[in-house]
Structures are given as structure tokens and as C-alpha cells.
Amino acid sequence: MAFEALSEKFSKVIKKIKGESHLSEKNMDEMLKEVRIALLEADVNYKVVRDFVNGVKEKALGEKVFDQLNPSEMVVKIVRDELVNLLGSDACELTYNKNKPTIVLLVGLQGSGKTTTAGKLAYLMKNKLNKRVLMAACDVYRPAAIDQLDQIAKQINVPLVNFGTKENPVNIALKAKEQAYNDHYDVLIIDTAGRLQIDEALMEELKNIKEKVAPDEILLLTDAMAGQDSVNVAKKFNEDLTLTGAIMSKMDGDSRGGAALSIAHVTGVPIKFIGTGEKISDLDIFHPDRMAERILGMGDVLTLIDKVSENIDEKDAKKSVKKMVEGNFTLEDMLKQMKQVQKLGSLGGILKLIPGMPKVNDAQLSAAEKEMKNFEVIINSMTPEERAHPEILKNSRKVRIAKGSGKTNADVNKVLKKYDQMKLMMKQMRGKNGKFNFPSGMGINGKMPF
Amino acid sequence: MGLFKFLKEKFTKKKEEKVELTPESKKEEESLKKYNDGLEKSRKNFSNKLDELAKRYKSANQEYFEELEEILIEADCGVSFTINTIENLLEYTKENSITNPKEINEMLVDRMFLNYLKEGEDIKNELTFDHKPVILLMTGVNGVGKTTTIAKLAKRYIAQGKKVMLVAADTFRAGAKEQLTIWANRLEIPIVTGEDNEDPASVAYKGTKKGIDEEFDLVIIDTAGRLQNKKNLMEELRKIYNVVTKLSEKTPECFLVIDATTGQNGVLQAKAFKELINITGIVITKMDGTSKGGIILAIREELGIPVRFIGLGEKDSDLEEFDLDKYLYGLCSSLIKDE
Numbered sequence: 001m002a003f004e005a006l007s008e009k010f011s012k013v014i015k016k017i018k019g020e021s022h023l024s025e026k027n028m029d030e031m032l033k034e035v036r037i038a039l040l041e042a043d044v045n046y047k048v049v050r051d052f053v054n055g056v057k058e059k060a061l062g063e064k065v066f067d068q069l070n071p072s073e074m075v076v077k078i079v080r081d082e083l084v085n086l087l088g089s090d091a092c093e094l095t096y097n098k099n100k101p102t103i104v105l106l107v108g109l110q111g112s113g114k115t116t117t118a119g120k121l122a123y124l125m126k127n128k129l130n131k132r133v134l135m136a137a138c139d140v141y142r143p144a145a146i147d148q149l150d151q152i153a154k155q156i157n158v159p160l161v162n163f164g165t166k167e168n169p170v171n172i173a174l175k176a177k178e179q180a181y182n183d184h185y186d187v188l189i190i191d192t193a194g195r196l197q198i199d200e201a202l203m204e205e206l207k208n209i210k211e212k213v214a215p216d217e218i219l220l221l222t223d224a225m226a227g228q229d230s231v232n233v234a235k236k237f238n239e240d241l242t243l244t245g246a247i248m249s250k251m252d253g254d255s256r257g258g259a260a261l262s263i264a265h266v267t268g269v270p271i272k273f274i275g276t277g278e279k280i281s282d283l284d285i286f287h288p289d290r291m292a293e294r295i296l297g298m299g300d301v302l303t304l305i306d307k308v309s310e311n312i313d314e315k316d317a318k319k320s321v322k323k324m325v326e327g328n329f330t331l332e333d334m335l336k337q338m339k340q341v342q343k344l345g346s347l348g349g350i351l352k353l354i355p356g357m358p359k360v361n362d363a364q365l366s367a368a369e370k371e372m373k374n375f376e377v378i379i380n381s382m383t384p385e386e387r388a389h390p391e392i393l394k395n396s397r398k399v400r401i402a403k404g405s406g407k408t409n410a411d412v413n414k415v416l417k418k419y420d421q422m423k424l425m426m427k428q429m430r431g432k433n434g435k436f437n438f439p440s441g442m443g444i445n446g447k448m449p450f
Numbered sequence: 451m452g453l454f455k456f457l458k459e460k461f462t463k464k465k466e467e468k469v470e471l472t473p474e475s476k477k478e479e480e481s482l483k484k485y486n487d488g489l490e491k492s493r494k495n496f497s498n499k500l501d502e503l504a505k506r507y508k509s510a511n512q513e514y515f516e517e518l519e520e521i522l523i524e525a526d527c528g529v530s531f532t533i534n535t536i537e538n539l540l541e542y543t544k545e546n547s548i549t550n551p552k553e554i555n556e557m558l559v560d561r562m563f564l565n566y567l568k569e570g571e572d573i574k575n576e577l578t579f580d581h582k583p584v585i586l587l588m589t590g591v592n593g594v595g596k597t598t599t600i601a602k603l604a605k606r607y608i609a610q611g612k613k614v615m616l617v618a619a620d621t622f623r624a625g626a627k628e629q630l631t632i633w634a635n636r637l638e639i640p641i642v643t644g645e646d647n648e649d650p651a652s653v654a655y656k657g658t659k660k661g662i663d664e665e666f667d668l669v670i671i672d673t674a675g676r677l678q679n680k681k682n683l684m685e686e687l688r689k690i691y692n693v694v695t696k697l698s699e700k701t702p703e704c705f706l707v708i709d710a711t712t713g714q715n716g717v718l719q720a721k722a723f724k725e726l727i728n729i730t731g732i733v734i735t736k737m738d739g740t741s742k743g744g745i746i747l748a749i750r751e752e753l754g755i756p757v758r759f760i761g762l763g764e765k766d767s768d769l770e771e772f773d774l775d776k777y778l779y780g781l782c783s784s785l786i787k788d789e
């Protein structure tokens with residue numbers, strides 16, 4: 001939903017800029033305004049957005065974007081690169097101690113996914129990295145939190161340090177550390193209770209755990225759906241504990257996850273993992289480039305927009321639009337439109353550039369492409385008069401066309417039916433706003449144009 | 451009458467008059483205090499900012515409105531809601547030549563919540579016990595606080611003398627059943643649970659049936675957290691809803707629990723759940739943090755779903771019926787005192 005709006009806005013701005021011979025500070029501001037809105041809609045913090053957009057502008061000016069052949073592309077590229085830059089890091093992997101246990105402390109707000117992630121991390125380390133993993137249950141507050149971790153531990157066959165809810169969390173962590181050292185575990189993962197960053201007593205408890213246990217990694221759990229406040233949360237946790245990284249949970253939802261950028265900007269710590277589903281194995285390494293695209297909500301749609309604006313013959317398009325509006329849309333026009341779409345590359349390739357289009361599978365894609373080819377062959381087998389006035393097509397003509405194109409009568413009818421549908425669509429569009437904006441509506445609403 | 455003046459009169463006059471405290475007015479005062487305390491951190495970020503802003507500017511200019519925009523965005527009100535509200539305000543103040551920042555701030559707060567009221571039919575936040583049992587289905591994405599909210603709601607209605615039972619229809623998440631069972635034991639009320647990974651609809655059925663047979667006043671059903679874009683999980687919820695609806699005399703109450711720290715995804719959540727089942731209200735949780743929960747405004751505007759209850763703290767008594775006036779008072783009391 002948000003994506004459509006964004007891609008439309010971008011394509012409008014790009015079109016505007018394309019018309020001008022060079023990029024001015026003014027039209028760049030216009031583009032950056034759209035970037036700003038996109039970031040805000042993705043829940044990136046307001047201040048972070050401001051800093052970020054200013055940074056992009058400076059960079060663009062510094063790189064003399066203005067002299068570039070295709071300035072709009074440059075601006076977009078800088079935006080994306082800057083995002084990746086900010087989100088990215090080489091320190092994505094956890095570092096493991098060689099001769100002693102690596103201690104990982106998980107912290108965060110209530111409901112951010114610490115306990116589930118503790119299990120996922122343990123599973124990943126045990127099964128993919130062959131580590132000997134021990135977990136510790138330090139959430140003595142939330143009812144059944146320890147039960148939850150205990151069940152997960154049993155499920156993945158990892159031992160759990162469990163002193164119930166009567167023991168102090170600092171002591172539990174300390175005892176777990178002792179056990180990890182004595183029994184030569186590779187990793188100790190400590191699950192803690194969720195807490196508000198402003199809860200001084202509970203933050204003090206975390207500081208105590210940190211002091212006593214000296215964890216190698218302190219990872220903040222952040223919900224991918226978090227809003228503007230994630231900045232304050234990350235800031236306070238970082239001030240109190242000096243985080244080494246973050247894990248973003250619930251990335252399998254449809255939020256844009258702008259909090260990732262806020263956290264990276266405010267704390268400077270890398271996001272190391274993302275939670276991608278409800279299964280124990282659903283934990284992935286974080287990819288800055290994918291995240292950048294998700295935040296902008298555009299996937300490779302910018303590439304697509306460029307492709308469209310480069311390959312569509314403006315004159316042709318305008319002419320057919322005019323015809324449509326006047327109601328003189330012919331089969332010839334339909335064929336032209338199809339060809340323009342084909343110029344962009346295979347339908348499958350185009351659809352893949354658009355994020356949020358999971359419903360079309362490969363079989364459907366190839367069927368649609370085949371249909372387009374059929375249409376072309378059939379229309380090419382018609383006389384110019386037939387193409388201009390499809391209503392004269394009666395049975396005998398249809399039989400001839402079918403034979404000429406090597407198709408069946410039914411195929412010919414299909415073309416005519418599609419033509420009628422399109423004509424009707426034009427009529428309705430004309431009723432709405434009097435103009436038809438080809439091709440920005442193409443494919444984006446999830447419907448195939450042909 | 452200005453909004454702030456109205457709130458001031460409503461909530462502070464009583465104290466001055468030293469009216470004799472009836473149990474009811476005492477309860478009312480306690481409730482107001484809970485709002486005021488729970489929203490303390492939110493207030494620091496919202497109305498204190500407005501206040502500081504008003505002090506920095508002698509008269510409002512373009513920049514002033516940009517800063518107002520920032521405050522709204524930071525409250526998670528969403529881009530389009532913010533832009534609309536600010537533009538509307540800008541137009542009005544221009545037409546009427548209003549430049550006093552304090553006045554403008556008050557109008558802003560007024561406007562932010564105007565739509566909230568406009569959209570509202572007269573909704574009673576409290577559950578209505580006109581039949582037995584009232585079925586309450588609790589839904590939401592993962593980690594928003596469904597189970598804790600259930601405990602708070604149960605406690606509330608037990609205190610009102612209702613016969614309450616719980617149903618643990620989250621058979622998926624490890625420890626979910628145990629968590630609710632601990633609450634049921636603490637509250638000393640019965641609970642129906644299922645086997646791990648049992649069809650949640652069958653647990654919901656059993657629970658509802660028991661609620662009907664044993665004439666409970668209220669049956670609260672906990673469901674697993676589900677992200678709204680998971681088709682299968684959403685279908686599972688529809689099935690639970692259908693099963694319960696078929697058994698129940700009246701359509702069940704369905705609450706969607708939303709975490710106050712949620713950003714713009716909250717609107718998508720509300721939309722998806724509303725399309726699936728008949729959501730009758732929202733419970734907003736974790737309002738005692740620094741988040742402002744502005745998402746409820748966007749949800750109200752776009753979907754018309756009202757907030758019925760608000761979670762203001764970690765104790766099982768920290769749940770209040772949502773009251774817009776109290777909420778505004780809690781959010782803006784630092785501005786109101788200057789009046």
C-alpha cells in the first residue's frame with residue numbers, strides 16, 4: 001500500500017527531473033522530500049531522518065551530481081548507498097572466544113522477542129556452528145517465562161540453567177557463568193526479563209549482571225514494528241550497558257522496520273540478526289542492502305522506473321492515451337501498448353523488481369508471457385481495417401485469422417474479449433479523471449495488464 | 451470554552467471545592483491519578499515539548515509549525531495524519547490571524563482529538579453483561595501483552611463481582627498456557643487449557659461450552675500472537691471466531707491489543723484484523739513507557755475502532771477504562787496548569 005504511493009511519487013519526480021536538462025538544488029529538494037516521507041512512514045525517527053536527508057544532500061552536492069548525465073539516478077543511488085552504509089558493518093557475525101565461553105546477554109523491552117530469540121540463537125550456534133551451548137533463564141518476573149525457555153531448551157536439546165523464580169537474576173547469571181566455565185561450554189546465552197528503559201531499578205539489575213558476568217556480547221532486541229520511540233529505547237540501553245549489537249525480531253511481518261536505521265544512527269552498533277518467522281530455525285544474518293530497500297519500500301522499483309521512462313516512446317504513448325480518452329482505442333493501439341511493455345524485458349523480470357508481488361508464481365508468469373505473444377501473432381494476422389474496426393470481425397474473418405496465425409478460433413475471441421475489457425476500462429478511467437496514466441498503473445496493483 | 455480550560459475545570463475544580471469524598475469520587479480520583487502517573491513519561495516528551503516550543507517563539511511562523519509537525523510525528527501519529535492536522539491548523543490560524551503559540555498549541559491538541567470524538571458513536575467501554583456468558587476474544591500480534599492484559603481485565607471484573615473464567619487457546623507458543631495458568635491461579639478462577647499444538651479452535655470451543663454450561667458471566671479467550679500478514683494464522687483466528695460465535699448467544703467481543711511502542715504498522719494490524727473478524731475495541735498497552743501511542747489516532751481516523759482500555763503499568767491493577775478527557779489531561783497536565 002505504502003509502496004504504491006512511494007513508487008508513484010518517485011516516478012513523478014523522476015519524470016519531472018527527466019524533463020529538465022540538469023538537476024538543480026530545487027528539484028533535488030523535491031526528491032529528498034519524498035525520501036523524507038518514505039523514511040518517516042517507515043518509522044525512522046524524525047531527527048534521524050533530518051540528519052540523514054541533510055547528509056545525503058551534502059554528499060550529492062559534494063559529488064557534483066549536477067554534472068552527471070543522469071542526475072536523478074545518482075540521487076537515488078546516494079540515498080540507497082548511504083542507507084546501506086549506515087546500516088551495514090563487517091561486524092555482523094558474533095565473535096567467539098577461543099579458550100573460554102563466549103557470553104551473550106539478551107536485553108530489551110517487554111514483548112520484543114528475547115526468549116524466542118534466545119532459543120533461535122542457541123539452535124543456530126549448536127546446529128550450524130557446532131558450538132556447545134548453555135542457556136540461562138534470568139526472567140524471574142514474567143509468569144512462565146522460565147517455563148517457556150525450558151520448553152524451548154528441551155526442544156532443541158540445549159541445557160538450561162534454571163533456578164526458578166525465587167533466585168535473584170544476578171545470581172542466576174553468575175552461577176550460569178560458573179557452570180559454563182567449569183563444563184567448558186563454547187557459548188552461554190542469558191535471557192533477561194523485558195523492561196522499560198526508564199525503569200531505573202531493573203536497568204540497575206542489568207548493569208549488575210553486566211558487571212558480574214562481563215558478557216562478550218550485549219544484544220538489544222528490537223521489534224521490527226517499533227515506532228518513533230525506538231530511538232529513546234536504544235539510546236538508554238546503550239548508555240547504560242554499551243551494546244555490542246542489535247537483533248531485529250518479527251521481520252516476517254509487513255512493517256518497514258525503520259527502527260533499524262534509528263538504532264544504527266543513534267547507537268552506532270550493528271544489527272547482527274533478524275528474526276524471520278515462528279520456527280526455531282527462523283533467524284537470519286542481517287543484510288544491510290535488503291534492509292535499506294525495505295525501509296525505502298521500493299525494492300528495485302527505481303530500476304524499474306528508470307527502465308520504463310527510458311524505453312517508452314513518449315510520443316507513441318501520448319498518442320495512444322489521446323486515442324483512448326477519445327474512445328478511439330483500436331486493436332493496433334493495444335498491440336503497441338503490449339510491445340512497449342515488452343520492451344522493458346520479460347514480464348517475469350519486471351515483476352521480480354517489484355517488492356510485495358509474491359502471489360504470481362513462475363507458471364503464471366510464463367502463461368502470461370505466452371498469452372502476450374499469442375495476441376501479437378493474432379493481431380498481426382488481421383488486415384489494417386480489421387485492426388481499426390474490430391467490430392467487423394464476424395465468424396468467417398475469425399476463421400481466416402485463426403488459420404493465418406496458426407491459432408484457434410477461441411484464441412481470436414480471447415483477444416477480442418481482452419480488447420473489449422480494455423476499452424471498457426478506458427471508458428471508466430475517462431469517467432474518473434479524464435486521463436490515463438500509462439504505464440504507472442501497470443502490474444503494480446497486482447493485476448496483469450494482459 | 452477552550453479545551454484546556456474545560457479539562458482544568460473538570461478535573462481540578464472538585465479538589466478545590468473539597469467536596470466530600472464519596473467512594474465513587476474517590477475511585478474517580480484514583481483513576482485520574484493512574485492516568486497522570488502512567489502518562490508521566492509520555493507527557494515529558496509531548497506536552498513539555500509543546501510548552502518549551504511556545505516559550506521559544508513570540509509568535510508562530512512557518513518554522514513554528516514545522517516544529518509542531520515534528521512533535522506529532524514523534525508521537526507516532528503518522529505522516530498523513532500529521533500533515534493533515536497541521537495544514538488544517540495553519541489554514542485556520544491564518545484566516546483568523548492567530549499567532550499566539552500557546553493558543554495554537556491548545557488548538558492543535560484539540561484538533562488532534564477532534565476526529566477521535568467525531569468518529570465515535572456512543573461507545574460504552576466497559577463490557578455489557580446483558581447475557582451470560584459474555585465471550586471476550588483477545589487478539590493481536592506477537593508480544594503486545596495479550597496475556598497480561600487478560601489477567602488485568604479478569605481482575606477488574608472479578609472485583610465487580612463477576613464470575614470469570616479463562617481459556618488458553620494459544621497452544622503454539624512455548625509457555626503460553628503456563629503463563630495464563632499462573633494468572634488463573636493467582637486470581638483463583640478456573641481455566642480451560644488444551645494440549646500443546648491442539649487446534650486452538652477446539653480449545654476455544656471447550657472453553658465457551660463450559661462457560662455456557664456453568665453459567666459464567668465472562669469467558670476470556672487468549673489467542674496466539676500472529677502477524678497480520680500470515681495467511682494461515684489469520685485463517686486459524688477466523689476459525690476460532692466462527693466456532694465461538696456459533697456457540698454464543700450474542701456475537702463475541704473481540705479486542706485487538708496494540709503495543710504503544712508500535713509505529714505505523716499498527717494501522718495495518720488493525721485493518722487486517724478488522725477485515726477478518728469483527729473487532730469491537732482496542733486495548734493499548736505499555737502506555738507507561740515513553741511512547742505516546744499516537745497510532746491510536748490514526749487507527750481511529752482510518753478505521754473507526756475505539757480504544758476501550760489502556761494499560762498504564764505493570765501491576766495487575768494498572769488497567770483503566772479509556773477516557774479521552776482523562777487521557778488528554780494526563781498527556782497535557784503540564785500545559786493545563788499554566789492556564
